[in-house]
Amino acid sequence: xxxxxxxxxxxxxxxxxxxxxxxxxxxxxxxxxxxxxxxxxxxxxxxxxxxxxxxxxxxxxxxxxxxxxxxxxxxxxxxxxxxxxxxxxxxxxxxxxxxxxxxxxxxxxxxxxxx
Amino acid sequence: xxxxxxxxxxxxxxxxxxxxxxxxxxxxxxxxxxxxxxxxxxxxxxxxxxxxxxxxxxxxxxxxxxxxxxxxxxxxxxxxxxxxxxxxxxxxxxxxxxxxxxxxxxxxxxxxx
Numbered sequence: 736x737x738x739x740x741x742x743x744x745x746x747x748x749x750x751x752x753x754x755x756x757x758x759x760x761x762x763x764x765x766x767x768x769x770x771x772x773x774x775x776x777x778x779x780x781x782x783x784x785x786x787x788x789x790x791x792x793x794x795x796x797x798x799x800x801x802x803x804x805x806x807x808x809x810x811x812x813x814x815x816x817x818x819x820x821x822x823x824x825x826x827x828x829x830x831x832x833x834x835x836x837x838x839x840x841x842x843x844x845x846x847x848x849x850x
Numbered sequence: 851x852x853x854x855x856x857x858x859x860x861x862x863x864x865x866x867x868x869x870x871x872x873x874x875x876x877x878x879x880x881x882x883x884x885x886x887x888x889x890x891x892x893x894x895x896x897x898x899x900x901x902x903x904x905x906x907x908x909x910x911x912x913x914x915x916x917x918x919x920x921x922x923x924x925x926x927x928x929x930x931x932x933x934x935x936x937x938x939x940x941x942x943x944x945x946x947x948x949x950x951x952x953x954x955x956x957x958x959x960x961x962x963x
Contacts, residue, residue, distance in 0.1 A: 778954035840893040
């Protein structure tokens with residue numbers, strides 16, 4: 736079975752400080768991992784993905800994420816937070832082995848960047 | 851390149867009615883997936899269509915159904931609506947391979963009264 740855990744419902748960070756949004760996953764075999772962001776009354780916007788290769792992946796709007804196989808984690812990071820980064824963030828996984836295309840999502844983490 | 855288009859954006863229906871939601875994927879994308887988003891259950895996968903065939907299905911009752919047309923546009927139908935069906939329904943478009951990202955529409959907000 737596949738699953739994603741986002742242990743923090745809410746993360747608050749001051750503008751200009753680094754931010755981290757945590758994600759751990761469970762999947763049989765290798766994972767495809769994704770981060771999405773959702774603004775109020777909008778759909779999900781793709782931020783970045785890990786497929787294979789370099790464990791540090793860079794994405795849109797200055798976000799990056801680090802894949803850690805031993806800890807089964809894929810934490811989202813940004814060196815300097817902006818107020819406009821305030822939104823709901825979702826981590827998602829697909830299992831390579833199953834070949835299925837659907838995503839399993841975490842419960843989401845609400846990021847608030849304080850001016 | 852146009853994004854994923856979902857219509858309508860908002861819908862209010864009465865219990866027992868049925869509803870049809872529409873999704874037009876990004877040009878060239880053959881896979882369309884549907885997700886239900888609620889505050890209590892989060893984002894849950896409903897089904898995926900690829901080249902007019904249902905390729906994968908989530909754990910939802912048979913009242914939820916879908917189809918895909920030859921131009922890759924997809925519709926989702928919910929019959930005999932229940933209050934618990936109130937949710938944001940999101941459509942995701944992709945090339946259909948597991949390594950590729952899905953692009954989401956803005957969703958249809960369904961309210962059942």
